[in-house]
Amino acid sequence: MSKNFDYCVNLPEKIEILFKQGEYLGEGHNGVVFLLPDNMIIKFFRNKKVWKDESSILLKTKRSRFFPKIYYLGENYIVREYVEGIRLDKYLKKNELSEKLCKELYEMVEDFKKLKFTRQDLRCKDIFVQLDGSIKIIDPKNNYKKVVKYPRHLMKGLYKKECLEVFLNYVCEQDFKKYTYWKYKIESYLKYQVK
Ligand SMILES: Nc1ncnc2c1ncn2[C@@H]1O[C@H](COP(=O)(O)OP(=O)(O)O)[C@@H](O)[C@H]1O
Ligand SMILES: [Mg+2]
Known part of the structure; x- marks a missing residue:
């Protein structure tokens, strides 16, 4: 899997640095996911609506132990907690x-x-x-x-x-x-x- 797909553009410097050290983790219909250092992942979304829905859910579920913590919200991506298992x-x-x-x-x-x-x-x-x-x-x-x-x-x-x-x-x-x-x-x- 190549990291050079078109939806990974204009990352802020701090995210770019992390992403360069990232490795491909998986993908589904809606996004592509990379493992970042420090137990984080970045998910890039193909569709803005899905990004919006998932972001708003994760913001509302912040206090629930069943959902990954959200660290950073980008234009078409979310940096969140890696889930092992x-x-x-x-x-x-x-x-x-x-x-x-x-x-x-x-x-x-x-x-x-x-x-x-x-x-x-x-x-x-x-x-x-x-x-x-x-x-x-x-x-x-x-x-x-x-x-x-x-x-x-x-x-x-x-x-x-x-x-x-x-x-x-x-x-x-x-x-x-x-x-x-x-x-x-x-x-x-x-x-x-x-x-
Ligand atoms: N927080 C996470 N921790 C660990 N692996 C993850 C995490 N999020 C996604 N993945 C991996 O990336 C794959 C695709 O992510 P997913 O969120 O299911 O994308 P989609 O919305 O396209 O279905 C998952 O099947 C899983 O293997
Ligand atoms: Mg999925």
């Missing part, structure tokens, strides 16, 4: 969904409520499981735009890895009303595609 979907191929992990996922969704997200959902591939068993979200999207009242994608991902039941049992122990609602919603979705 393994993607949840890959992690679950080799590991069980432990009680600790259920607790992390449950508390994360509870945090979504506190952050007043209208979309209280995300995909397993955007969650990283860290060495100490805690989780962090790398790529938040549309959390104040779409309306999703239960963690549909998350539970669908857990279902594919055959651990939805373990998660729902944990939810049942915490909050029976929530368990009944989530179970009803995800079963309707999986059986009849009712969102």
Whole structure:
């Protein structure tokens, strides 16, 4: 992957110095990501709207332990905290969904409520499981735009890895009303595609 793509222009000197020491980390539909020194990453966005959405989410989630800290906002890029660990979907191929992990996922969704997200959902591939068993979200999207009242994608991902039941049992122990609602919603979705 070449570093010389057109959206990496006019970087301020301090960012340019860091970027020169950076290495390619990965990319998705919306951006290209490089690892910088001091546990930071830089994500360049292809689309200004996505940059705006992601920046505003990360500014609003500053106090949540589930989101990477934001260090610097550029015109079409964000410098933020590097998240170590393994993607949840890959992690679950080799590991069980432990009680600790259920607790992390449950508390994360509870945090979504506190952050007043209208979309209280995300995909397993955007969650990283860290060495100490805690989780962090790398790529938040549309959390104040779409309306999703239960963690549909998350539970669908857990279902594919055959651990939805373990998660729902944990939810049942915490909050029976929530368990009944989530179970009803995800079963309707999986059986009849009712969102
Ligand atoms: N904060 C981060 N820490 C570690 N790796 C990251 C981080 N952000 C992104 N990445 C890596 O870069 C890839 C692309 O980033 P992502 O934010 O998912 O882009 P997109 O919005 O285009 O999907 C991710 O799949 C991941 O491998
Ligand atoms: Mg992504």
